[in-house]
Amino acid sequence: MDLLKRFGIWVGIALILVGFVLSWILGTWGAPVLIPLILGAVLAVTGVVFNWSYIREISGRQTTKYGVSSIIGIVIVLVIVVIANLILNEFNWRVDTTAAKQFSLADQTVKVLQNLEQDVEAIAFDVESNRSRLEDRLKEYEEQSSKFSWRFVDPDKKPEIAKQYNIRNLGTIVVEAGTKTERIDSYSEQNLTNALIKVTRTETKKVYFTTGHGEHAIGDDGESGLQSASAAIEEQNYVAEKLFLANLDSIPGDASVVVIPGPQTEFFDKEFNMLAQYIDKGGNVFFMLDPQGSPRMKDFLAKYYFEPGDNIVVDASGIGQLFGAGPTVPLVNNYGDHTITEGFGLMSFYPLARSMGVNVPSNASGYSGNVLAQTSRNSWGETDLDRISSASQAEQDPEDMAGPVPLASAMEVPNSSGSVKGRLVAFGDSDFATNRYFNAQGNGDLFMNSVNWLLQDEDLISVRPNAPEDRRIQMSQSQVRTVLILVVILLPVLILVVGGVMYWTRRR
């Protein structure tokens, strides 16, 4: 009883504090937190009851009154300071004094951040030594919006989080908003801001895949299906859907891209008209046209200055054999100069493909065409199709297209007023994007790059990076040594000598 009287209040307060600390550390209000809290409260209250007469006695003293008023004063001042901080931080003024404005975000980025309506989190996966570089940028983002937050994860230290987000490369940033995620692999402001725009926009762009002409189908998870391709599209927050043209009068208005994945039978006139109208309004179409047949689709493409060849591309370089592929599976590691293939370093291959070149005549104003992928020199477009199928003994003849053979091309098509540009991509093959080949080499990446370009999403905004200025120091080894002696030895000694002189003169 005596113990309770003497220590009850203090032990009780300590237990209450322990309870709060535990709740912070454990992040719950469960039993391990509630037990010390309740026990502490009981002890404190009984302690007060037992000591009531003493408390009454000291509360009457003058010093207690001073003490209480002093504590009240301190609490009031603290509250005022906290409120002042909260208010003033809302109206902060921030200025970047570096000459290159290297810590300033572009106006577009600031606008995107300030218009954020939902919480967005960026999770950066990298090694600790790269943290500060990233921190400089992400902190500026955080500065602009209370809805933006970020965290840094070292995949070596927290492999479970890296696994949860399926991180394969260091330097990946996952931008997350609600259920949508977007991943980028560079720390550039442009990529980061574009990712923000993509995860927060409410409209979802639709990619339609035509059906009804023996095309590969998106719902099909067999070898020749497009399940992998449509999954990759949905992973980027787009919607992939089937489109049965024969039932419709026009391409649906919400179509961002129409994919024609290797039709085996011809389109009807009505369907071609729908496509032509769609392209004229600035629509985007992805053609995949296998060799042999489809003369009408070939003509349709020719109207947009594509050059589909009546051939099968034979690759005699022998590289294909490394992957167990014959000469009719041309391999490509030579890509054109285009946004789709910018910085693309992977190989891609196309089982049974026809050539797909592009040739814009000089009088076709507003059109711009590029070859995306071409085979090695050691290949040609074999026109004698029987020879390939019968004996696999194809040889290059004078009438065959000489290598390098273009296999895929892209085209920008102006509409009748010349303002809006539709985008077309045509591949001389459709198998490359099927489930069997999608994840092999760079096939899937090239397919997705093409889709992204068609979606006209690859550059929502463009930001010139604010690189720091180049500022150097020119010093020789002997100068460095002089500086070392000056600042580390001479200067402190000088200060001590001055101090000593001052001290001794005063003592005298």
Place this chain on the structure above:
Amino acid sequence: MRKTWEIFKRDLKSYYSSPIAYVVIALFIAVSGVFFYALLTRFLNIQMQAMYQAQQMGRSITVNVNQMMIRPLLANMSIIALFMIPMITMRSFSEDKRSGTIELLLTSPISNTQMILGKFGAAFVLYASMVVVAFIYPVVLMFYGNPEIAPTLMGYLGLLLMGAATVSVGVLISSFTENQIIAAIGTFAVMMLFWTIGWLGTGNSFFADLASYLSIIEHMGDFTKGVFDTKHLVYYASFLFVALFLTYQSIESTKWRG
């Protein structure tokens, strides 16, 4: 104002006539100098590699003395300052308490506020003179290159503001005790707390945000980058105000505690 000035002069004179001030400044300059030398050789190395890569591979790499050298130097100096300031401020009230002159001051017509401001001012000016001497480093760099001036000045401004906040804590702690060693260690312990609390500030919880907001070093970050933000000004001013207000309460309490 005049009375504040008197206290300020008296304290400052006593600082400069005691050997401690010179030892502290010399120590600060020597330790910072070692960091300066290490960062300088590291930077010259990076610069050499960049030059080599530019020649060999035709890839030009940007090298910036402000970001790669002055910025880490300022960050290191702010930590060294945290170690040095307690040695400056430990005399502030403790010396008067020990020698008994505090009684004279308390009974004189000088108000507590004037006394506190004078004492704080003297300790801060001593600290500021230390920072001014430490400006030798960018001056040396200006001889051999062209570092940017504005971000460098920003960094030193940050150093002064952070120091002012730390000095105010030192003055507060010294008002509790007549033992200078206890005053120094107490100040150091409190500042260590305000430094390390920032390490709790990872994650996105309220407490993490609070912890990183309270951290005295966290607010230095933008200054060392060369970015000025009124937020940090508000923080350091609040910090200083609260510490000096508590000092006022502490001095006041010596009157009625008897």
